[in-house]
Amino acid sequence: xxxxxxxxxxxxxxxxxxxxxxxxQHKYGALCINMAANLTGSxxxxxxxxxxxxxxxxxxxxxxxxxxxxxxxxxxCRRLALDCRKSKMxxxxxxxxxxxxxxxxxxxxxxxxxxxxxxDQRALQSAISAFLDQQPAExxxxxxxxxxxxxxxxxxxxECGAGVSKVKMTLLRTRxxxxxxxxxxxxL
Amino acid sequence: MNEQDFFDLMSGMSERQIxxxxxxxxxxxxxxxxxxxxxxxxxxxxxxxxxADTKKTxxxxxxxxxxxxxxxxxxxxxxxxxIRHSAVGVAAVAAAFALAIGGLAWKLRSDNPEVSDMTxxxxxxxxxxxxxxxxxGESLSAAxxxxxxxxxxxxxxxxxxxxxYSIDQTVTEPDMLTQADDSVQAGEPNFLGGTGSLRxxxxxxxxxxxxxxxxxYFNGTMRxxxxxxxxxxxxxxxxxxxxxxxAHNDPETCLVARCSNANLFGTGDKIFQMSQTVEHNxxxxxxxxxxxDGSEHDMCAxxxxxxxxxxxxxxxYRSAAVIPELNAVFAELxxxxxLENGSTQSQPIQAVMRLSDxxxxxxxxxxxxxxxxxxxxxxxxxxxESGLIWFLTDSSIMHEKNYGYYYxxxxxxxxxxxxxxxxxxxxxxxxxxxxxxxxxxxxxxDDQKLASRICCFDPDNGSESASGNLVSFSCCEGTxxxxxxxxxxxxxxxxxxxxxxxSAAETVTETNNLLASVAEVTDPNRILYLxxxxxxxxxxxxxxxxxLP
Numbered sequence: 001x002x003x004x005x006x007x008x009x010x011x012x013x014x015x016x017x018x019x020x021x022x023x024x025q026h027k028y029g030a031l032c033i034n035m036a037a038n039l040t041g042s043x044x045x046x047x048x049x050x051x052x053x054x055x056x057x058x059x060x061x062x063x064x065x066x067x068x069x070x071x072x073x074x075x076x077c078r079r080l081a082l083d084c085r086k087s088k089m090x091x092x093x094x095x096x097x098x099x100x101x102x103x104x105x106x107x108x109x110x111x112x113x114x115x116x117x118x119x120d121q122r123a124l125q126s127a128i129s130a131f132l133d134q135q136p137a138e139x140x141x142x143x144x145x146x147x148x149x150x151x152x153x154x155x156x157x158x159e160c161g162a163g164v165s166k167v168k169m170t171l172l173r174t175r176x177x178x179x180x181x182x183x184x185x186x187x188l
Numbered sequence: 189m190n191e192q193d194f195f196d197l198m199s200g201m202s203e204r205q206i207x208x209x210x211x212x213x214x215x216x217x218x219x220x221x222x223x224x225x226x227x228x229x230x231x232x233x234x235x236x237x238x239x240a241d242t243k244k245t246x247x248x249x250x251x252x253x254x255x256x257x258x259x260x261x262x263x264x265x266x267x268x269x270x271i272r273h274s275a276v277g278v279a280a281v282a283a284a285f286a287l288a289i290g291g292l293a294w295k296l297r298s299d300n301p302e303v304s305d306m307t308x309x310x311x312x313x314x315x316x317x318x319x320x321x322x323x324x325g326e327s328l329s330a331a332x333x334x335x336x337x338x339x340x341x342x343x344x345x346x347x348x349x350x351x352x353y354s355i356d357q358t359v360t361e362p363d364m365l366t367q368a369d370d371s372v373q374a375g376e377p378n379f380l381g382g383t384g385s386l387r388x389x390x391x392x393x394x395x396x397x398x399x400x401x402x403x404x405y406f407n408g409t410m411r412x413x414x415x416x417x418x419x420x421x422x423x424x425x426x427x428x429x430x431x432x433x434x435a436h437n438d439p440e441t442c443l444v445a446r447c448s449n450a451n452l453f454g455t456g457d458k459i460f461q462m463s464q465t466v467e468h469n470x471x472x473x474x475x476x477x478x479x480x481d482g483s484e485h486d487m488c489a490x491x492x493x494x495x496x497x498x499x500x501x502x503x504x505y506r507s508a509a510v511i512p513e514l515n516a517v518f519a520e521l522x523x524x525x526x527l528e529n530g531s532t533q534s535q536p537i538q539a540v541m542r543l544s545d546x547x548x549x550x551x552x553x554x555x556x557x558x559x560x561x562x563x564x565x566x567x568x569x570x571x572x573e574s575g576l577i578w579f580l581t582d583s584s585i586m587h588e589k590n591y592g593y594y595y596x597x598x599x600x601x602x603x604x605x606x607x608x609x610x611x612x613x614x615x616x617x618x619x620x621x622x623x624x625x626x627x628x629x630x631x632x633x634d635d636q637k638l639a640s641r642i643c644c645f646d647p648d649n650g651s652e653s654a655s656g657n658l659v660s661f662s663c664c665e666g667t668x669x670x671x672x673x674x675x676x677x678x679x680x681x682x683x684x685x686x687x688x689x690x691s692a693a694e695t696v697t698e699t700n701n702l703l704a705s706v707a708e709v710t711d712p713n714r715i716l717y718l719x720x721x722x723x724x725x726x727x728x729x730x731x732x733x734x735x736l737p
Contacts (some may be wrong), residue, residue, distance in 0.1 A: 028210055066560050068207025082195055102194045125200025144209035148198045159213055
């Protein structure tokens with residue numbers, strides 16, 4: 001199956017063609033599944049999240065017109081996966097990529113002497129987002145895939161066509177830069 | 189920090205960054221494509237089957253799966269254009285039929301006032317985002333003589349660098365925007381085959397709907413008669429070009445080819461067109477006004493500066509909105525450069541182009557406009573009182589259970605004469621907004637209860653707010669019309685004098701539609717109303733009764 005441009009897939013949604021679902025799934029399904037599976041700890045739940053997300057896309061386009069179909073689908077899928085995760089709090093969480101991602105990054109964005117709760121969370125979000133904008137595109141993408149999507153390092157490497165060691169090193173450098181940036185900005 | 193805080197924190201990443209991550213491997217062909225794996229997984233899932241086209245989504249055999257290329261196929265530009273145009277054409281046809289139903293119902297109801305329910309199944313998007321509704325030809329003296337409102341908050345200097353862009357100023361016609369008369373009068377034929385002047389009624393990225401006295405025209409590809417019916421009572425539709433054997437690819441001889449490539453857009457009473465986005469054979473990229481007799485008047489063109497190897501730059505219009513009351517055009521452009529090593533760079537640009545007796549002034553702005561735009565919520569508002577353009581910028585789309593989606597955004601004003609950008613509001617949560625009498629009115633979700641606040645920001649006197657439970661609103665001639673959320677699936681349309689005091693609000697009518705919103709009010713007795721059931725004009729007589737057309 002040919003991989004269509006986002007604009008072409010959106011056009012299919014707008015003309016209510018059922019091919020839109022399969023085209024979006026074909027292009028972004030694997031990424032969404034990996035993300036949702038790491039958040040929910042269950043491949044089956046991840047599939048349900050993706051299916052729900054695709055159906056929501058079907059319901060919302062039109063009238064919505066996302067400029068980045070992938071970003072839109074992943075955002076919806078992530079929200080569903082987090083909801084699913086909440087509902088399964090008492091269950092053991094699979095491979096634990098979300099916990100690992102959290103533990104890795106927590107050292108950069110939280111200080112025991114100065115709890116981040118003192119800061120406006122939106123300001124901190126903006127600071128991180130602005131920091132990422134200053135980074136090389138590949139490092140930014142790896143960071144997002146690891147800490148926003150909670151993909152494993154291997155999955156990030158697969159997505160980026162890079163080696164695991166390169167991903168690890170890039171993430172380490174980015175985390176260190178982020179910590180330095182947040183210290184300069186007074187968040188740490 | 190706990191885990192939930194971590195997730196919440198990361199949820200603040202911008203849509204642009206997330207989109208970049210999602211599309212990364214498709215933008216870099218060297219990476220592997222693992223989507224065949226997920227196809228194999230999901231093709232076995234029955235949940236999607238009802239929506240899937242069995243001819244195209246049946247599970248791949250092993251051979252078929254292996255045949256999926258490991259890198260996404262790189263389409264040639266002509267092929268991409270063909271697909272895009274085809275998709276646009278099909279989308280236009282779909283929109284055409286959808287709107288035709290609405291149009292027919294509208295017409296029928298006009299003829300039969302006893303019919304009073306809304307038309308189901310219509311799905312078109314709001315025109316309010318890119319269309320200004322001020323009367324054409326309005327005097328500019330007020331805007332010219334007014335002073336810029338005092339700056340509150342951060343002031344961002346505009347980057348004015350006209351030399352960075354090759355603008356052909358010789359083609360501009362300063363009076364073009366204020367010229368209200370069309371070349372075709374009522375009853376006279378226009379170039380699309382109908383009679384009377386052409387008007388834009390829907391103006392969106394993927395399609396444009398025009399109308400004249402006889403037809404609705406959809407993306408310049410087909411038309412539907414307002415009066416003719418076939419034997420089944422269905423409106424007669426036909427392709428614009430009826431030439432036998434025409435391949436619809438020559439703009440010189442075929443209306444379909446000409447209009448579908450023109451990117452038509454307009455302000456209601458005037459039609460504009462800009463050149464197709466990527467046409468390497470074009471001499472220039474032009475923004476021009478199109479008259480109903482088919483004549484064009486160039487307004488602003490960007491010249492190509494590339495050598496025979498395509499090394500160099502060019503700029504094209506992505507969208508534009510004409511602001512007649514300010515004698516200006518707001519344009520979103522894309523500047524593309526091809527370097528000698530073959531790599532390409534692309535940079536989005538926003539600019540205000542203002543026409544004056546001295547020609548055209550081009551002011552580049554530094555606006556972070558939202559990439560993802562919500563249904564029915566404007567990104568730009570003009571304000572003749574202050575002569576400023578208000579923009580919703582630096583936004584992310586948030587979600588809250590009771591309200592659905594809303595913007596977390598910054599509101600800035602732009603002076604079209606100087607390009608000065610002034611931040612008015614930051615970190616505002618906005619369900620809907622408009623500008624009237626130099627003041628910003630917006631709806632803010634209330635976190636504590638099923639209600640919203642109506643807020644007024646006066647650049648001179650600060651802010652005030654009051655409780656309310658509106659989900660959308662619009663203003664016309666000193667009266668605010670809003671959709672009031674009563675309960676899920678039950679709304680009422682109310683109106684009250686401009687301000688934040690709802691004590692004198694009166695109910696116009698009650699509805700039971702989901703996602704209802706007041707999209708636009710250009711006449712005190714006519715509301716453009718959107719909902720999950722479709723779009724309709726609501727007519728209100730002096731007593732507050734309502735007639736659904």
